[in-house]
Amino acid sequence: MILYALILVPIIAGALIYLIKNRGVLWFAFFLQAALLGLSVYNFVIVQLHGPYDIVLGNFSAIAGITLRCDTFSAALALLTVFIYFVCFLFGILEKFMNNLFIFFFLTLQALIIAIFLSRDLFNVYVLTEVSTIIVSVLIMYKKDSSSLYDGMIYLITNIAAMTFFLFGIGFIYRLFGTLNMDLITSKMYKVQDVKALALPFAFLITGVGLKCAFLPLFSWLPKAHATTSAPSIVSVILSALYVKSGIFHFIKLREMFMPAINLDEIFLIIGVATGIVGFILAMSQKDIKLILAYHTISQLGLVLVGVASGSQFSYFGGILHLFNHAIFKSLLFLAAGIITDKYGERNIHKIRGVFKKMPYVSIMMMAAMLGITGAPLFNGSVSKFMIESGVHGRVLEYEVILINLGTIISFIKLSYIFGGGKGESRIYVDMWKKASVTIMGIMCLAMGFAGPLFISSIFNYRIDFSITEYLKNMIIFFVSLGGGWLLYHKYLSKTKFIKNGFALELGINGIAMSMTAFFAFLVAAVYLFA
Amino acid sequence: MRKISFINAQNTAIIIFFIGVYGLCARRNIIKTIISLGIMGGGVILFFLSVNRTAQSMPPIFTEEVAVAADPLPQALVITAIVVGISVTAVALVMFIAMYHKFGTTNWLKAMKHRKDIGI
Numbered sequence: 001m002i003l004y005a006l007i008l009v010p011i012i013a014g015a016l017i018y019l020i021k022n023r024g025v026l027w028f029a030f031f032l033q034a035a036l037l038g039l040s041v042y043n044f045v046i047v048q049l050h051g052p053y054d055i056v057l058g059n060f061s062a063i064a065g066i067t068l069r070c071d072t073f074s075a076a077l078a079l080l081t082v083f084i085y086f087v088c089f090l091f092g093i094l095e096k097f098m099n100n101l102f103i104f105f106f107l108t109l110q111a112l113i114i115a116i117f118l119s120r121d122l123f124n125v126y127v128l129t130e131v132s133t134i135i136v137s138v139l140i141m142y143k144k145d146s147s148s149l150y151d152g153m154i155y156l157i158t159n160i161a162a163m164t165f166f167l168f169g170i171g172f173i174y175r176l177f178g179t180l181n182m183d184l185i186t187s188k189m190y191k192v193q194d195v196k197a198l199a200l201p202f203a204f205l206i207t208g209v210g211l212k213c214a215f216l217p218l219f220s221w222l223p224k225a226h227a228t229t230s231a232p233s234i235v236s237v238i239l240s241a242l243y244v245k246s247g248i249f250h251f252i253k254l255r256e257m258f259m260p261a262i263n264l265d266e267i268f269l270i271i272g273v274a275t276g277i278v279g280f281i282l283a284m285s286q287k288d289i290k291l292i293l294a295y296h297t298i299s300q301l302g303l304v305l306v307g308v309a310s311g312s313q314f315s316y317f318g319g320i321l322h323l324f325n326h327a328i329f330k331s332l333l334f335l336a337a338g339i340i341t342d343k344y345g346e347r348n349i350h351k352i353r354g355v356f357k358k359m360p361y362v363s364i365m366m367m368a369a370m371l372g373i374t375g376a377p378l379f380n381g382s383v384s385k386f387m388i389e390s391g392v393h394g395r396v397l398e399y400e401v402i403l404i405n406l407g408t409i410i411s412f413i414k415l416s417y418i419f420g421g422g423k424g425e426s427r428i429y430v431d432m433w434k435k436a437s438v439t440i441m442g443i444m445c446l447a448m449g450f451a452g453p454l455f456i457s458s459i460f461n462y463r464i465d466f467s468i469t470e471y472l473k474n475m476i477i478f479f480v481s482l483g484g485g486w487l488l489y490h491k492y493l494s495k496t497k498f499i500k501n502g503f504a505l506e507l508g509i510n511g512i513a514m515s516m517t518a519f520f521a522f523l524v525a526a527v528y529l530f531a
Numbered sequence: 532m533r534k535i536s537f538i539n540a541q542n543t544a545i546i547i548f549f550i551g552v553y554g555l556c557a558r559r560n561i562i563k564t565i566i567s568l569g570i571m572g573g574g575v576i577l578f579f580l581s582v583n584r585t586a587q588s589m590p591p592i593f594t595e596e597v598a599v600a601a602d603p604l605p606q607a608l609v610i611t612a613i614v615v616g617i618s619v620t621a622v623a624l625v626m627f628i629a630m631y632h633k634f635g636t637t638n639w640l641k642a643m644k645h646r647k648d649i650g651i
Contacts, residue, residue: 064604123608130615134622141626146633150646153626157564160619161555164571167612168548171575174605175582508643509564513555 002043003055003068006078007115009036014107018100029103030093033086040079047075048458054120063179069120072459073320077117077249080324084242084331085110088234091335091437097232102142109135109238116246122170122180125250126163129212132246133159136225136239143230155225158211158512162218165520166208172201182257190260195531202262203523205254207516212247215305216275217515219298220507223282226297227290229347233338236290240297241331245323248301252308252320262531264523268309273400275302280407284414284493285503288347289337292415293330296373296408300326303404307388310397317464318387321456325380325448329372332441335434336366340418343428349415354422359430363419365442370416372445374409374482377475380448386474387453387464402477409485410493540581548574559639561630565623572616579609 013032017025047053052071056062070078088106092098112132119125133156141152170180176197177185192198211218226240255268279299286292300322307319339362340355341347356363368379375385385405392398448455453464493499507515551574554567588601634642 123611127611127615130619134619137622137626141629144629147646147649149626149630149633150642153561153623153630156623156626157555157568160568160623161552161571164548164551164568164575168575168578171578171582171605174579174608178583506643506647508639510556510559510639513552517552517556 002039002046003070003118005039006036006043006082007111007118010107010111010114014104014111017107018104021100025100026093026098026103029107030089033082033089036082037079037086040075040082043070044072044075044079047072062181063184066124067120067181067183068115068118069183070118072461074117076324076455076459077245078114080245080327081110081113081117081242084237084327087331087335087437087440088237090433090440091338092232092234093433094431095232097142102139102232105135105139105142106234106238109139109243113238113242113246117249120182122173122182122185124180126167126170129166129246130160130163132243133163136243139235140225140228140231142232142235145230148228148230151224151228154221154509154512157509158221158516161513161516162208162211164208165204165211165516169201169204169208172204176201182253186257186260189257192261195261196528198258198261199524199527199531202258202527203520206251206523207520209247209251209254210519211516213244213251213301213305214247214275214298215301215519216271216278217519218512219275219279220505220512220515222298223291223294224506226294227288233290233334233341236294236338237331237334240294240334241327244297244301245327248304248323251305255308262527264526264531265309265311267526267530268305269397272302272305272309273397273404275299275305276400276404277302277407280404280411282503282505284407284411285498287349287502289341289349289352289415289418290334290347292349292411293333293337296411297326297330299404299408300330300373303385303388303401306397306401307384307391310388310392312391313462314464315388315391317456317460317462318384318389318391320459321387321452322381322384324455325372325384325452328380328441328444328448329369332365332369332438332445333373335438335441336362336369339430339434339438343430349418352418353420354425356419357422357425358428360427361435362430362438365438367416367419368442368445370412372449374412375405375478377471377478378446378449380445380452382474382478383449383452386471389474390467390470402481405478406481406485409481410489413486413489414494414499540577540584544574544578544581546574547571547577550574561627561637561639561642564639565620565627568623569616569620572612576609576612576616579605579612 017029047070052069055068056065058065109132112128116125116128119128137152137156140155141148173185174180177188179185214222226236276299279295279302283292283295283299286295304319304322307315307322340352344352346352372379372381375381389398389401453466457464548571551567551571554570555564558564558567582605583602588599590601634645636642
């Protein structure tokens with residue numbers, strides 16, 4: 001019942017709000033989020049105590065019916081979704097753009113994201129993702145100005161093409177296994193004699209999901225869509241902090257599903273490292289504050305992929321913890337960036353100065369998020385990055401993870417110049433709801449730094465031995481890379497043309513389709529050669 | 532005879548799908564891109580219909596004859612996929628109309644150039 005409530009209540013409420021054209025419904029939506037938050041916490045506790053449970057719609061057998069499965073991981077992701085939505089409503093409660101049409105789309109997207117996290121039926125995942133793709137593109141072009149129309153169009157076409165790849169993969173899977181339930185397929189996977197028969201379904205499914213996760217050749221659609229000018233900043237929050245997680249969640253599930261037959265972790269590691277490095281290099285060269293954050297989403301997703309595919313259990317859990325942490329600090333960064341761009345009417349970071357003088361409170365909270373994303377000691381990013389690093393201790397990968405973190409530090413040093421300057425400027429008024437929302441997220445950044453290991457061990461029932469000396473060593477690495485990054489930026493990078501003029505790697509629709517086909521062909525070849 | 536057996540619904544579906552992919556890769560007209568998506572969807576639908584189907588199988592509804600029934604699940608899935616495909620095409624076309632009013636072109640490259648001129 002709880003799962004039905006979590007999925008259906010937002011949709012029904014959204015439809016009701018659309019019909020009642022009254023400003024007061026915004027408060028109704030806000031209290032609804034609070035109630036849903038309570039419900040999802042309750043659901044999380046129940047799953048913790050009594051273990052995972054399944055619901056098959058219409059009481060069919062699991063082979064034919066549509067299954068919703070709630071395990072601790074899914075329950076935690078549903079909780080995260082409702083939590084971030086709650087903060088977004090808190091943030092936007094006085095905003096003009098929050099009219100009934102917007103809330104309808106926004107709440108429907110929430111229901112779809114929760115359903116994607118709970119669904120274990122491949123076809124159901126396809127339908128939910130397709131519908132959410134349409135809603136996201138409507139939200140991107142919500143204000144209908146020229147730039148966002150193009151961004152929304154690119155988003156829609158590329159994601160639909162990717163989901164068509166995914167659907168073709170589902171067809172192959174159904175022909176081979178006779179079911180669409182991911183758990184049943186996993187249990188049958190080890191019986192597959194001829195691994196080459198799985199090459200096409202594997203490549204189709206991973207290409208579809210890989211575009212959603214913005215892996216290396218397929219990320220070109222993401223920055224523009226996440227940082228689009230006209231969409232309100234809470235849409236950027238939902239897209240960058242939550243919606244990409246639905247892709248990476250299903251990537252993790254599909255990887256586990258194919259694991260008994262196809263193990264391409266080495267290749268995923270290379271893709272992950274490359275995604276991380278390309279993400280931060282492009283982020284460094286941007287001038288637009290939201291584009292910097294959007295490119296960092298790509299970089300951090302690469303890091304999650306490294307953690308998941310590294311083969312070490314410790315790194316795997318570090319990767320999953322990083323997924324949660326990324327949602328928290330990235331939503332705080334986008335919220336703060338939204339306040340700054342609203343008040344300044346400017347997105348170019350070279351022109352924004354004196355934020356600390358004008359908005360000291362928001363600046364402090366934004367700094368907490370920046371410390372989180374760069375992996376500063378005691379903040380949330382440090383724990384997950386430490387777990388990823390120590391799981392791959394002694395391998396080349398460890399240095400690559402440190403390199404990605406160094407890149408993150410350098411581009412946030414570049415971003416942090418917006419705080420300085422602005423002598424003698426007066427303060428700008430920021431309303432209390434916005435302050436409250438950034439405060440909640442700022443506290444979460446610090447709280448997850450302490451509670452992160454506990455959180456991950458309660459989700460996966462896995463005891464984490466946290467060595468303090470190793471963590472201290474990690475602190476030293478952080479401070480060394482902070483100093484090194486600062487020196488590198490000042491002495492060398494800030495003078496290069498690459499950083500000064502900016503650099504955009506933007507593919508059109510043909511380029512994205514080509515890279516998708518190339519990625520697909522590469523995966524088929526990889527299965528034939530390596531698996 | 533062996534050559535003919537190669538021409539079955541599944542291989543045809545794969546070929547149709549990749550014709551659609553070619554359209555996405557090589558055509559610069561926005562309408563043709565949307566049509567290519569439709570072609571890809573058509574290939575997938577053909578594939579689903581041919582899953583677990585033999586020449587002898589009967590429709591899975593009540594008949595006098597005794598024969599192997601076709602698998603009904605993929606057909607049920609295909610109806611959903613067709614409906615999703617239609618709505619997606621409709622949304623894409625509506626968005627294209629809105630975009631055409633602003634950009635005045637059906638060419639991706641010109642639209643991209645226009646987008647770059649607007650800046651961030």
